[in-house]
Amino acid sequence: MEEIRRIHRPGRREFLRDCVGADEPVLLTGLLDDWPAMGKWTPEFFEREGEGKRVRIEYGNVLQDTPRFSEWELGPYLRHIRGRTVSPGEPAPYLAYFDLFKYFPELRKDVDFSYWKGRIRIPIGWIGPSGSFTGLHYDIAPNLFAQFHGSKEFTFYPPGQSRYLYPGRKYDIGSVLSEVDSRRPDPVRFPLFGKARGVKTVVEAGQMLFTPAGWWHQVLGLETSISVSCFGFGIKDTLTRGLPGAFLHGLHGMGLYRKGNCACHMQKGAER
DSSP states (O other): OOSOEEEESOOHHHHIIIIITTTSOEEEESTTTTOTTTTTOOHHHHHHHTTTOEEEEEESOTTTSOOOEEEEEHHHHHHHHTTOBOOTTSOOEEEEEEOHHHHOGGGGGGOOOGGGTTSEEEEEEEEEOBTOEEEEEEESSOEEEEEEESOEEEEEEOGGGHHHHOEEEEEETTEEEESOOTTSOOTTTOGGGGGOOOEEEEEOTTEEEEEOTTOEEEEEESSSEEEEEEEEEOHHHIIIIIHHHHHHHHHHHTTOSSTTOBSSSOOTTOOO
């Protein structure tokens, strides 16, 4: 694959055939034009509506680096990041894996992920500054990613390149993580990574991106961004990956599975 395909306003049948059935990433345009979230979900909106709501912020690339977190109120956090560009090497403060509709249940009516009709839908919010970064990984379920404000750059690697990407044992719910930090790869530890060939695409506000399960990807915020990922677990996904993953996540929460080697808990000595 040399570039990511684009499809303009596909119907649900076309989406299932040409995106899910093709099992490759596709950039979708025109679908968000009629969503109430477009134009409404701005940093200023969440700054105003988020006063008094406390959220967990991660710093830098927790998937490959040592995880670090702190708690902020949403309003001050948005004032802190609005228009900010994070310098190279500086860990960006990122509201990642955000349970958006738990904090704002009334906003469910602003979006429409009905392409996943008949599937278990798991929506996750992302709000961050320019320079926010999610490291190299793949997800266990297909994902519809909607960009409401700002833009992000995705880099994809197909499943067939896994041997170059060093899948690791570090735990993160719903994902398999690479050991390689692609921004500063170590050629001694990861000599095969130089053979990996990625494909980049930029997702602008008003666009969606379909990512199949098993496709490696990383994500860079190009400006202050607001996004939602909606994972769609079909029956097979749920039985073969979702339920076993939920069981392992329960064990992890009890400290019985990969304790101290995860992207979700701050290790001792990593406090800010």
